[in-house]
Amino acid sequence: MLRFLPLKLGRVYRCLKLLFIVGLFVVLLMNTHTLLASFQKNELTDRRFIHLNKCPACFGTSWCRKFMNGQVSFESWGRLRFLDVFNVKNVFFAQYGEPREGTRRIVLKRLGSNQELADIDQKICKRATGRPRCDLIQAMYKTEFARLNGDVRLLTPDVVEGWSDLVHCPSQRLLDRIVRRYAETKDSGSFLLKNLKDTERMQLLMTLAFNPEPLVLQSFPSDEGWPFAKYLGACGRVVAVNYVGEELWSFYEAPWEKRVDLAKQLLDIAEQLTNNDFDFALYLLDVSFDNFAVGPRDGKVIVVDAENVLVADKRLIKQNKPENYDVWYESRFEECDKEACLSFSKDALCSRVTVDHNYYAICQNLLSRYATWRGSTGGLLHDPPPSVGKDGHLDTLLEECVKPKTRYGRFAAAKELRQYLTELSGTAR
Template sequence: MAYCRRLCTRLCLACSSQKCLRFLLILLVVIGASIYYNLFFFLTTNYLEDRDFVGVDKCPACYGTSMCHEFNHGHLSLSSYSRMRFLDIVNVKNVYFGWHNEKNIDVILKRLGHDTELASFDANLCKNAGAGQDCDVAKSIFQTKFSRVLETTSLEVAHVEGLSDVVRCPSERLLERILMMYRDHVPGQSLSKDHKLMLMTMLSVNPEPIIYTIFPHSEGWPFPQYYGACGRLIVEEYVGKTLGSYFHSDWSTRLDLAYQVMKIAEQLTNNDLEYALYMTDVSFDNFAVNKDGRVLVIDAENIIVVDKRKIKTDAKPSWNERHQSFHDECKSHPGCLSFSSELLCKRHSSDHNYYATCHGLLAKNSEWAGTKGGLLHDPPADLPEREQLNTLIAECEKPSQRNGRYDAMQQLLQLLSELTDGS
């Protein structure tokens, strides 16, 4: 406001005639009205009722239609700064805050990719269909390799090879589970041709909804609840603040959170379903803490799912040799992980999740917002187990002996459990 007054004063001094002053007054009124109109338009328009914004015109080259009724009837709306569409220029991940009016809950909406990634997917789809410049992806997807899934009632290995991490090493059991659990999110639970192509689109663009569907929150998995999709927007539970928001919390809080993330690493490695879910992108922004203080994984795009039962049944050479992850000091970005998807797919046991969690969240070089030290930085000076804790974290990140990470992980879990109970 002060700037505007100064500007007006300067303009008035520069313009002494009555006509000029009248012109300036009209100009300022027009500018003010324009600003008011645009702000009013942004704050009152429900973009989730806009088919173009939602991307329904792309279907079945989209993520689903199970929530289109809620979108079309205004049950969902953007909230917080996501309502300011001019801020989309900095929202490169295409993640929006939203509100479900009927359920009275906060939600997160995702396009599952950057604009460039989605444009690349469309371009490749059109190229695979042999379509020209005026390609309609909604029609062209029927002419692509994805259409092979329409020829069978099942989801087969040949349909999904090389699409994304969730099917990096597919098994019939895993694909059956994907199809079965996906059917529960389809109206009427009957898979049409369109629904099958929507499944293939998700598997190709970003399989996060598939992970949330086949390993649901309701069954105790550490992921948000997945509600459904409309066009090229998915809707999932808003968990809460990211783990990084607790980087400078008190010691007892950080101790509990660290114990939880290590238990997540253990659950994703060893569970009753005999699937190993290997996290290949671990950072403070990929975890969040809900209102009950529970830590959940909120970015599941880069998770390799391994059917441990199949590995045991096939019993190929070296299947039962413990796989050890080595950090190669990759420099692509802070917290990057070294891994071989080929080896993860072949071994029944791997310490990858232990390595990923210790390296990305607990080690001294783990950082958030430019601050290093890991989630358990600065343990109390009078903590008797201080040296033991630091030693186990270092051993978990870079073991001093072969397979040492397995033992370090179990000791670290035990120590964190004891410290949490005693805090």
């Protein structure tokens, strides 16, 4: 009797799936006129839809002219608002058109779910009035976001420390970089906070507090070789970034040679973000298959979700010399029954010069047998060909990268794994 249970469950699933499709078809028929109107309407020119009416409690206005001129529009099904119930992250694909360049695909982000955005409004109101609802624009001028208005010269660590992962342990050098590269102002290029308009200061600080992803992309731009999506601009609470390609997960069953190349690139990203000429260590605190994408032409791996990036200034650490600052820090592996979980200490990331966190995060959550995502296990390097798997060297390196048996074993394993994957890539060619 028990072996018939999967069959019955399968039939129930197929029936439910059929009912859903039929129901959706009925809804489409009943709302044909509304649907046609939706396809014809460009809601990205509506100030209320993009929350431009909430500025300066927003992420910026640099792209508003492009939005209002109709140069930006949702792609096909993205125009249908009833489908938003399936788009919890509020990430949309859109077309952006320039007269001389034609159109190209971009990605629009609201940088949070509808509930998270509503929570931002409530937090601003409570900070200003003590009540969950208020006149949002008036409230902004009564919060800490407005206290730096006037003739304040610099954005200093004591003001914003701990507001978000980006500034969990900020240095003056990092904050000067953030202000100097802030793209939501016409007078960018200066680290002096007083050169920004009052509304621009408040937008910058609100972004820094609630979702600093745009500031990460601006401060460490792709044009300089950083492995992040290119920031284009914002209007209200909608941010535009360059479309990179399909998410990394879509390559889970790609040919072995392709997966080896992607794995090598992921470790290269870990190395670049950890050790670079700028002496900023960028630690990825949220590593999963949907936070990376692969370019369709060059096959390049790019980080497409940079909300949870902690930046530590190695120069400041060397200068202040906190306890054990020069002792290599090893991230501790912990068993987890959830997808894409990591264990780390933010304070340790902020106080050590040499840290293996990025290698640990990439190996555990993307490459090794411990990687779990959407019900699948085995990681990007699953099922190697017999010629690779028979000697067990790859498995040994991955295991040491995740659960090192020797002191500083992860550092050595990550370095050797990068070299080994390079050799495999060369052999595949």
